[in-house]
Amino acid sequence: MKQIQTTAFQHDLLTWYQADNRDLPWRKDQDPYKIWVSEIMLQQTRVETVIPYFNRFISLFPTPEALAEAAEEDVLKVWEGLGYYSRARNLQAAVKEVTADYGGKVPDTEKEIRSLRGIGPYTAGAILSIAYGKPVPAVDGNVMRVMSRLLTLYDDIAKPKARIQIENILRDLIPTEDAGDFNQALMELGATVCTPKNPQCLTCPVVSHCHARAEGVESLLPVKAKKKPPRTERWQTTVIVDADGRVLIQKRPETGLLANMWEFPMIESDEQSGEEALIDALTKRYSGIAVDHVTHTQQVRHVFSHIVWEMDVFLVRLKNRVSLSGDELMMPPEELTYYPFSVSHQKIIDGTIAEEVIGKRS
């Protein structure tokens, strides 16, 4: 395997990072809880998007105890729009463990921290190095790209073996002092300089250590097998409004995609599904409803990591009044804002609800 001059590499990387790092709210102190929250939010999400979410989250739940005691619905509401909601549920479950088993102090050993819900090797390394200064690697996609290029590693980075190999290399490369800065510097280098396309090699602080650049192969690395394209699901999504002007919402199951989020009723459709089939399905699902008329109001497309939802939205006006309780509720449309909805259903609140239900009421 190719080698890097450890001390000179550490020096060049840290000098660059410490002179010019971004001013981010979770870097203001070394609070392990705040670092933890930020790292969970940053998974799959850009820094600029995370900042306002992080500030709001920490102002509402400033300590592990505050988060542990919060209602799950309030936590999901603050997370609304960030996506990957299981991150929020796992974070709260793990924080409950921290308050119950560790007196509210985030543990500082790899073994203990890795045992918490939702904490994998990357998050463990980030918290241990940034908050506690421990020389533990934190290998995310950015770091894998940087390391693959620096050392011309041609293993497929989608495979766990490649991540373990890079972790092992980094265990020898991380300085015992400044471990947190070193990890953050590598991530920052990947995010801002050694980018997936067109890496900025001419201004790169570690160009003199980079084997890919020396061999002119930086654009060929890292090697990453193509993911399967996401599968498309088609839904007829219904905004059902009863004679009192209230809207039907329901809670998703406790597990699986968007668990415990609220939504408008969805009926899986195919190319042939029409309004008649929709009314039929709704009256079977909600006995006692009497449909007055149905209008197609909106199309919404939402891409998850592995599924695409193509949603046709229908406004369904009822002739009668409906009473529901539990995981299905009839709500005045103005009160929908108190409930956590996923981004796709939020688009329906901003579209059909705002324009066709609230907007046309008077």
Ligand code: SF4
């Ligand atoms: S020289 Fe280019 S390829 Fe190498 S680490 Fe720097 S930006 Fe990445």
